[in-house]
Amino acid sequence: MAKQVFRFGMGKTDGSAKMRDLLGGKGANLAEMSAAGLPVPPGFTISTEVCARAIRDNGRVPAEVQTEIEEALAALETAMSAKLGDKDRPLLVSVRSGAAVSMPGMMDTVLNLGMNDEVAEGMARDPARARFAWDCYRRFIEMFGSVVMGVSHDAFDEVMDGLKKERGKKLDKDLDATDLRDLVNRFKAVYRDATGRMFPADPREQLERAIGAVFRSWNSERAIKYREVAKIRGLAGTAVNVQAMVFGNRGSTSGTGVCFTRNPATGEKVLYGEYLVDAQGEDVVAGTRTPEPIAHLADQMPEVHAQLLELAARLEKRFSNVQDIEFTVQEGKLYLLQTRHGKRTGAAALKIAVDLVNEGVAGKEQAVMHLVEPAHIDQMLHPHFADEVSYRKAGRVFTKGLPASPGAAVGRLVFSAEDAEAWHGRGEKVVLARIETSPEDVGGMHASTGIVTTRGGMTSHAAVVARGWGKPCVAGAGDVIIDYAARTMSTRNATLREGDWVSLNGTTGEVIVGKEPLQDASLSEDFKLFMSWVDDIRRLKIRANADTPKDATVARNLGAQGIGLCRTEHMFFDPQRILSMRKMIVAETLEGRKQALAELLPYQRDDFRGIFLAMEGLPVTIRLLDPPLHEFLPHETPQQEQVARALGMSIDRLRSRLRSLSEQNPMLGHRGCRLGITHPEITEMQARAIFEAACELTKEGKDVRPEIMVPLVVDERELADQEALVRRVAEEVMTEKGVKVTYHVGTMIETPRAALLAGEIAARAEFFSFGTNDLTQMTLGFSRDDSATFLPHYVSAKIMDDDPFQTVDQQGVGELVRLACERGRAARPDIHLGVCGEHGGDPRSIGFFDTVGLDYVSCSPLRVPVARLAAAQATLKATGAGGTKEGEA
Numbered sequence: 001m002a003k004q005v006f007r008f009g010m011g012k013t014d015g016s017a018k019m020r021d022l023l024g025g026k027g028a029n030l031a032e033m034s035a036a037g038l039p040v041p042p043g044f045t046i047s048t049e050v051c052a053r054a055i056r057d058n059g060r061v062p063a064e065v066q067t068e069i070e071e072a073l074a075a076l077e078t079a080m081s082a083k084l085g086d087k088d089r090p091l092l093v094s095v096r097s098g099a100a101v102s103m104p105g106m107m108d109t110v111l112n113l114g115m116n117d118e119v120a121e122g123m124a125r126d127p128a129r130a131r132f133a134w135d136c137y138r139r140f141i142e143m144f145g146s147v148v149m150g151v152s153h154d155a156f157d158e159v160m161d162g163l164k165k166e167r168g169k170k171l172d173k174d175l176d177a178t179d180l181r182d183l184v185n186r187f188k189a190v191y192r193d194a195t196g197r198m199f200p201a202d203p204r205e206q207l208e209r210a211i212g213a214v215f216r217s218w219n220s221e222r223a224i225k226y227r228e229v230a231k232i233r234g235l236a237g238t239a240v241n242v243q244a245m246v247f248g249n250r251g252s253t254s255g256t257g258v259c260f261t262r263n264p265a266t267g268e269k270v271l272y273g274e275y276l277v278d279a280q281g282e283d284v285v286a287g288t289r290t291p292e293p294i295a296h297l298a299d300q301m302p303e304v305h306a307q308l309l310e311l312a313a314r315l316e317k318r319f320s321n322v323q324d325i326e327f328t329v330q331e332g333k334l335y336l337l338q339t340r341h342g343k344r345t346g347a348a349a350l351k352i353a354v355d356l357v358n359e360g361v362a363g364k365e366q367a368v369m370h371l372v373e374p375a376h377i378d379q380m381l382h383p384h385f386a387d388e389v390s391y392r393k394a395g396r397v398f399t400k401g402l403p404a405s406p407g408a409a410v411g412r413l414v415f416s417a418e419d420a421e422a423w424h425g426r427g428e429k430v431v432l433a434r435i436e437t438s439p440e441d442v443g444g445m446h447a448s449t450g451i452v453t454t455r456g457g458m459t460s461h462a463a464v465v466a467r468g469w470g471k472p473c474v475a476g477a478g479d480v481i482i483d484y485a486a487r488t489m490s491t492r493n494a495t496l497r498e499g500d501w502v503s504l505n506g507t508t509g510e511v512i513v514g515k516e517p518l519q520d521a522s523l524s525e526d527f528k529l530f531m532s533w534v535d536d537i538r539r540l541k542i543r544a545n546a547d548t549p550k551d552a553t554v555a556r557n558l559g560a561q562g563i564g565l566c567r568t569e570h571m572f573f574d575p576q577r578i579l580s581m582r583k584m585i586v587a588e589t590l591e592g593r594k595q596a597l598a599e600l601l602p603y604q605r606d607d608f609r610g611i612f613l614a615m616e617g618l619p620v621t622i623r624l625l626d627p628p629l630h631e632f633l634p635h636e637t638p639q640q641e642q643v644a645r646a647l648g649m650s651i652d653r654l655r656s657r658l659r660s661l662s663e664q665n666p667m668l669g670h671r672g673c674r675l676g677i678t679h680p681e682i683t684e685m686q687a688r689a690i691f692e693a694a695c696e697l698t699k700e701g702k703d704v705r706p707e708i709m710v711p712l713v714v715d716e717r718e719l720a721d722q723e724a725l726v727r728r729v730a731e732e733v734m735t736e737k738g739v740k741v742t743y744h745v746g747t748m749i750e751t752p753r754a755a756l757l758a759g760e761i762a763a764r765a766e767f768f769s770f771g772t773n774d775l776t777q778m779t780l781g782f783s784r785d786d787s788a789t790f791l792p793h794y795v796s797a798k799i800m801d802d803d804p805f806q807t808v809d810q811q812g813v814g815e816l817v818r819l820a821c822e823r824g825r826a827a828r829p830d831i832h833l834g835v836c837g838e839h840g841g842d843p844r845s846i847g848f849f850d851t852v853g854l855d856y857v858s859c860s861p862l863r864v865p866v867a868r869l870a871a872a873q874a875t876l877k878a879t880g881a882g883g884t885k886e887g888e889a
Contacts, residue, residue, distance in 0.1 A: 564858020
């Protein structure tokens with residue numbers, strides 16, 4: 001077996017920051033700091049490769065690794081001139097976890113290991129150290145008991161509180177040596193009562209069991225959940241770091257703290273953090289004492305503060321990133337216990353990236369690859385709550401669903417689209433709650449500040465529409481029951497009624513009771529400069545999915561290089577147009593349908609004109625009508641009666657028409673190009689509207705670049721049918737207007753058959769756009785609206801790595817995309833390839849699309865900057881530029 005135990009700070013250091021996968025982030029960074037001569041207590045790291053083997057044997061490390069541990073421990077004892085269990089010169093150690101990717105607080109730590117009665121008595125012989133000795137011992141019993149043996153913290157707290165009350169002491173630090181000695185004995189009794197055994201006195205037994213507990217914590221419920229939420233995959237396990245203790249609880253010249261090298265909320269270049277005098281690390285986070293701001297350290301320990309500033313600058317330079325540092329001061333001497341890249345807000349990330357480049361600490365490629373994450377950019381583009389901690393502490397989270405569309409919203413609760421529009425019309429801010437949304441809800445969705453649904457996933461109707469409009473959405477809140485008749489939504493613990501104020505956190509999926517203060521989105525100069533670096537690097541072009549001139553303008557202002565998907569069906573739901581659309585659907589003759597379509601033509605032409613203007617000089621891909629016709633008709637009785645009256649027909653006749661359009665599986669039914677083939681007058685009207693708008697603008701001197709996209713083809717002959725019709729109408733209109741417009745006709749690849757026959761289809765298609773939403777549904781056989789009921793279980797059970805509607809399934813759907821690209825390009829080398837499904841805004845999916853050679857991705861307008869960054873990072877990853885992400889712990 002290869003070497004598994006690596007030493008640091010003992011004259012020689014075995015590891016470095018480049019060995020994160022083997023040593024974990026913490027171990028790698030401790031090695032790096034030790035090698036650089038920084039004040040790090042010595043120790044050793046047991047590699048991540050040991051983790052899986054140890055877990056299989058209930059935490060026991062293999063015999064050959066135990067031998068390496070004994071050798072490293074002997075070297076540590078020599079380096080410290082102390083010995084584990086020696087009453088005169090005792091060595092105490094900490095045992096800490098450390099995976100390759102930071103998982104703060106998710107795994108276990110044991111401090112002060114090596115304490116027993118003999119060691120405590122020996123240390124306490126010096127009266128000046130007596131309190132310190134018994135304080136270390138009581139801390140160790142509590143931490144070992146809770147971490148290694150699962151004894152409840154509350155049991156220890158109850159005894160501590162009882163002793164303080166008995167002795168008339170208010171705080172832990174008020175307890176003297178005698179009090180703490182008594183507490184040690186009471187803690188031993190708690191341990192014995194909870195475990196049925198005596199507290200172990202042998203330090204080597206303590207160490208063996210502590211190492212096993214830290215390895216086992218890799219599979220603790222909280223650690224598994226954190227990895228699921230953070231999408232951390234492919235790691236071997238945690239490493240274990242055994243390190244000589246230094247003590248912040250040695251009196252007024254000692255202390256412990258945590259600090260960031262820059263303010264993680266604003267990015268300001270100032271040391272930011274807090275510390276406690278006469279304390280150990282767990283005291284800072286336990287809340288039993290109020291820490292001091294790190295700035296006060298300059299008054300209390302000026303030399304230590306100056307040294308901390310100097311070390312912070314050195315660490316930033318070494319790791320080319322902001323650092324989150326854990327430190328201890330022992331009797332005036334500063335030690336660094338850990339450093340890792342600091343978590344930060346979006347605004348701080350951008351400022352820090354720009355400042356570090358300007359200061360020469362990092363290069364532009366490093367900044368783009370490592371200093372700003374796509375989530376940081378996303379955060380900058382949406383309103384957010386000024387404080388996300390208070391409402392959680394107050395227990396005001398009503399429910400949690402899927403974070404379907406990011407941002408924050410506040411409004412009064414309504415349960416129908418009609419009410420949303422009516423309340424909005426009188427100046428009210430509303431949040432629309434629905435079991436699920438349908439296209440006929442779009443008016444109310446647009447009028448709402450945010451949307452909640454109890455069904456549906458990340459690519460449900462509500463999610464897709466909300467993201468397109470930049471509205472926060474919480475989808476699939478499955479523990480909520482909505483009662484439309486009573487106008488309430490309820491969980492097991494609470495009920496909200498129409499008109500109640502609620503707040504939505506679309507970034508986390510939380511629904512909050514009451515009004516939360518909002519902070520508006522704003523784009524700083526740092527954002528603009530950083531994004532210019534991004535654009536200089538990336539290969540992929542970024543387009544937007546936009547259906548209105550307003551959305552197109554927003555997208556262009558955020559850097560979109562065209563429209564990759566304009567969904568014409570959304571235009572028909574405007575109240576002025578829906579009646580004409582419904583006339584067309586219920587018409588029983590061709591003449592009747594043409595008459596209704598003639599009413600829609602001017603509206604469509606004006607829409608396209610506005611979008612072409614907003615995107616002048618850039619391509620605009622317009623998808624012909626895609627959804628089944630029944631989606632445009634009402635399904636609830638009151639609405640049916642209104643529509644029947646407006647159309648001048650009986651309710652029975654309308655319902656008869658509805659029944660005739662009804663399908664068992666409409667997503668696989670009469671939709672897409674099938675509508676255009678069976679009802680060519682629909683395609684004809686849309687093509688005429690497109691080319692009339694394009695010709696008018698061309699005559700006005702505008703640069704218009706229309707691309708007509710035929711949806712849902714499965715065969716080259718379907719495309720041939722629709723292409724011929726589009727080109728005929730284009731020639732007719734250009735002849736009528738006396739002007740020529742350059743345009744392209746292509747198709748969506750959204751069925752497996754189309755992907756397999758891409759070579760034949762490319763003979764006619766000038767471009768492909770992959771509709772990965774439908775392609776995922778049809779390839780996996782999962783309904784995107786219903787799969788939220790089981791996909792989370794599939795992911796947690798490791799049956800699937802990701803929800804395939806959020807991150808593209810590379811093995812299945814991705815392979816079809818790759819195959820279609822290869823066959824399409826073989827048949828037509830100049831074919832243009834893009835993606836317009838929701839995956840076009842997912843950073844990990846964008847990385848895949850870059851590798852298969854797509855020309856562009858298209859996403860909702862507010863995802864455009866996120867996609868720009870993800871595309872640049874994909875380019876850097878492919879070329880190996882941007883450096884490695886060292887410093888994570």
